[in-house]
Amino acid sequence: MTTERIGFIGLGNMGQPMATNLAAAGFPLVCYDIAGTQGRAPSGAVIAGSVTKIAQSAKTVIISVNTGKAVDDVTREIAAAANRTVTTVVDTSTIGTKTARLAAARLAAVGVDYLDSPVAGASGGTGIGPTAAKAAALTFIVAGKKEAVERVRPVLEKLGRKLFHVGEEPGQAQAVKLINNFLICTAIAATSEAINYGLKQNLAMTMILDVLNVSSGQNVATSYIFPKEVATGTFHIGAAVEIMTKDAGLYFDEVHDANLPNGIGTVVNRIWQNMGKAHPGVDFSHIFEFIRDAGEGYDR
Numbered sequence: 001m002t003t004e005r006i007g008f009i010g011l012g013n014m015g016q017p018m019a020t021n022l023a024a025a026g027f028p029l030v031c032y033d034i035a036g037t038q039g040r041a042p043s044g045a046v047i048a049g050s051v052t053k054i055a056q057s058a059k060t061v062i063i064s065v066n067t068g069k070a071v072d073d074v075t076r077e078i079a080a081a082a083n084r085t086v087t088t089v090v091d092t093s094t095i096g097t098k099t100a101r102l103a104a105a106r107l108a109a110v111g112v113d114y115l116d117s118p119v120a121g122a123s124g125g126t127g128i129g130p131t132a133a134k135a136a137a138l139t140f141i142v143a144g145k146k147e148a149v150e151r152v153r154p155v156l157e158k159l160g161r162k163l164f165h166v167g168e169e170p171g172q173a174q175a176v177k178l179i180n181n182f183l184i185c186t187a188i189a190a191t192s193e194a195i196n197y198g199l200k201q202n203l204a205m206t207m208i209l210d211v212l213n214v215s216s217g218q219n220v221a222t223s224y225i226f227p228k229e230v231a232t233g234t235f236h237i238g239a240a241v242e243i244m245t246k247d248a249g250l251y252f253d254e255v256h257d258a259n260l261p262n263g264i265g266t267v268v269n270r271i272w273q274n275m276g277k278a279h280p281g282v283d284f285s286h287i288f289e290f291i292r293d294a295g296e297g298y299d300r
Helices: 015-024 051-055 068-080 097-108 130-134 146-156 172-200 205-212 220-230 241-257 263-278 284-292
Strands: 006-009 029-032 060-063 088-091 113-116 138-143 160-167
Touching (some): 006 015, 015 029, 015 060, 029 051, 051 068, 060 068, 068 088, 068 097, 088 097, 088 146, 097 113, 097 172, 113 138, 113 146, 113 172, 138 146, 172 241, 172 284, 205 220, 220 284, 263 284
Parallel strands (some): 060 088, 088 113, 138 160
16 A cells, blocks of 8 residues: 555554554554654554654654643644644644644644644444544544645544544634533543442442433443443543543633633532542543542532
């Protein structure tokens, strides 16, 4: 298969399986990860020593990092690179609208198209987070120029099952992703409280879930997270609680700054921030245990 080389920056829990799927689809890759690229990059990928080298080696560059600061750092280095070959940057990170807009403006100033393109897990039992990434079952939420989206569509379609072009303005895709992740945060916390109540009524967790999943209370927590991770005692979504504290906090801050109703957002954000403080680094599915045990800072 002869095709254009893709640059990939960030080979963590999400980036590594995405890069692996691109390599399996026949795309030549040049990869860089600040934590160490060798051993994380797919077999056959070219190892780059810096973001600058990536910007000088591929027309399309995909970013998968976990903080807004990392996106700032990466896009600044791309913009400053001499002899750039990159023309399109696809940022799959969840960073909020402000950071995405700043990154887009920074790259536009040097003639590089920035696609705000966070990813979400797909519905239908294919999983969320790294599980969906490994299965190439991601949903791509994309904002940016239509022509740039169409240029990279063949690449992104190897990584996911759905691609939604939600608007031309960078930041719009971040808004949709924050809505999605706020609802996940809410569903997991609410389901944890509800299941704990049911257990106190001497009901089996599996029975409660069986009823909910054919009824109107069904959600991602009842259909996937609890049956797969909580009821089995596995507790391994593959994403740390810090991912959820970041996303709940981003949603809360943006709604607050817009002076919009934020009552539920306030409560949900407080729950996740308190869990993150009490149990740093744990898989976020442990929220059930935090709520069950009414951990420090949890409202009864």
